[in-house]
Amino acid sequence: MSNRPIKITIIEPSLILRSGIIAVLKQIKSIPTEVFDIADLDELKTSPSGQKSELLIACPMISLPAIKKEMSRPDVKCLALLHNLLDGTTLKTYDEAISIYDSAEQIQEKLTKLLSDPLDGESDKKRHESLSQREKEIIVCVIKGMTNKQIADSLNLSSHTVISHRKNIAGKLQIHSTAGLTIYAIVNKLVDLP
Amino acid sequence: MNGKYQESDSMSRLVSENYAALLVMSRFKIALGFGDKSIGEVCRDNRVDGNTFLSVINMSDNALSPEALMDYLHCSHDYFLKYRLPDIRRKLAQVLNEGQDELNKAVLGYFDKFEAEMRKHMNYEDKKVFPYVKALLKNEPAEPCQLIFSKQHEQIECRLTEFKNILIKYYPAQSTNEMNSVLFDIFNCEQDFESHNAVEDRLFLPAIQKLERKNKRPA
Numbered sequence A: 001m002s003n004r005p006i007k008i009t010i011i012e013p014s015l016i017l018r019s020g021i022i023a024v025l026k027q028i029k030s031i032p033t034e035v036f037d038i039a040d041l042d043e044l045k046t047s048p049s050g051q052k053s054e055l056l057i058a059c060p061m062i063s064l065p066a067i068k069k070e071m072s073r074p075d076v077k078c079l080a081l082l083h084n085l086l087d088g089t090t091l092k093t094y095d096e097a098i099s100i101y102d103s104a105e106q107i108q109e110k111l112t113k114l115l116s117d118p119l120d121g122e123s124d125k126k127r128h129e130s131l132s133q134r135e136k137e138i139i140v141c142v143i144k145g146m147t148n149k150q151i152a153d154s155l156n157l158s159s160h161t162v163i164s165h166r167k168n169i170a171g172k173l174q175i176h177s178t179a180g181l182t183i184y185a186i187v188n189k190l191v192d193l194p
Numbered sequence B: 001m002n003g004k005y006q007e008s009d010s011m012s013r014l015v016s017e018n019y020a021a022l023l024v025m026s027r028f029k030i031a032l033g034f035g036d037k038s039i040g041e042v043c044r045d046n047r048v049d050g051n052t053f054l055s056v057i058n059m060s061d062n063a064l065s066p067e068a069l070m071d072y073l074h075c076s077h078d079y080f081l082k083y084r085l086p087d088i089r090r091k092l093a094q095v096l097n098e099g100q101d102e103l104n105k106a107v108l109g110y111f112d113k114f115e116a117e118m119r120k121h122m123n124y125e126d127k128k129v130f131p132y133v134k135a136l137l138k139n140e141p142a143e144p145c146q147l148i149f150s151k152q153h154e155q156i157e158c159r160l161t162e163f164k165n166i167l168i169k170y171y172p173a174q175s176t177n178e179m180n181s182v183l184f185d186i187f188n189c190e191q192d193f194e195s196h197n198a199v200e201d202r203l204f205l206p207a208i209q210k211l212e213r214k215n216k217r218p219a
Helices: A015-027 A041-046 A048-052 A064-071 A088-092 A104-116 A118-127 A133-143 A148-155 A159-173 A178-187 B011-017 B021-027 B039-045 B050-058 B066-095 B101-137 B149-170 B176-216
Strands: A006-011 A033-038 A055-058 A077-082 A096-099
Touching: A006 A015, A006 A041, A015 A033, A015 A104, A041 A064, A055 A064, A055 A104, A077 A104, A096 A104, A133 A148, A133 A159, A133 A178, A148 A159, A159 A178, A178 B101, A178 B149, B011 B021, B011 B039, B021 B050, B021 B066, B039 B050, B050 B066, B050 B176, B066 B101, B066 B176, B101 B149, B101 B176, B149 B176
Parallel strands: A006 A033, A006 A055, A055 A077, A077 A096
Antiparallel strands: none
């Protein structure tokens, strides 16, 4: 894992619990964190900085779908901060739960586990995503028979960027040949037909 | 192919256990209708080198004859170039959607490029590699040629796989049954080609290298 601090949003009405979890997170030296803490949903609405967080730690009494909607991040990883007993169905929507009785080590373990696997899933999803506008432009150039250098010049990119776009295109479509891209482009109407 | 077959095993058992053996048989010009004869008997009846036949079937060097193997490979090339690929192209042209000329031109263009690549590779073997091996067998001076089978095989296999995937993922086929039938043919062709390549990479190439080493030794 890189040393880039992990951006975490904490939503918990109790100031004592909020300060407590922040203090524990600071103790975990192996995971540098940048914490943004608020008391409730209304505060989230007025402060947009929470939207970039990679991790959410929230009081399970606040509606998780509402939080996700407010953050416009349906895929953010969520931990529940437990201070009483809750039924399992509420917790199912969370990726993990921290209890106020957890030790720093237990919390560290949970964070590490959560931070190590989610990114893979995300990049996997990306690979099957549709093409970006730029990638479509590049396909059109490729099937016209342009070289990487020519494409770079006409789109004002570096050759290196063009090559990396082409790699991504091949990865997303599983098509490596120009003849194959031509078929794709016609089917998906990337080129004008006479 | 599973297990090791021997000359005494019955030919019909081999075929029912492994229908891909039919392709091997036709390339050795062995006719059907062999009743309950053993593999050895059928090979003798058809004047086929039994060891080479079993080497190909078992995919193991069974004291094979390079001449017999070359005849086999030559027939196999003919099968792909004169039968398999033209057949797929004809069927494909029939099932392509009407009124999508540009797209269909691109699809057939892809196929033709692939076919040309395969033809070039196989012609090189027929016209350069086989004469070279024949010269080696007679211990005559031979013009050395490049024996880079496996890399080319891999490239051509990838081309065919890509083509198949493009048809599956992107071609908006209207007649599913017909398109499926073409796809089944392509899946089959892919497998045929892989096993053809395995014979060249695992049996033919080592046989050539053995000959080369033998010829280099002072008499």
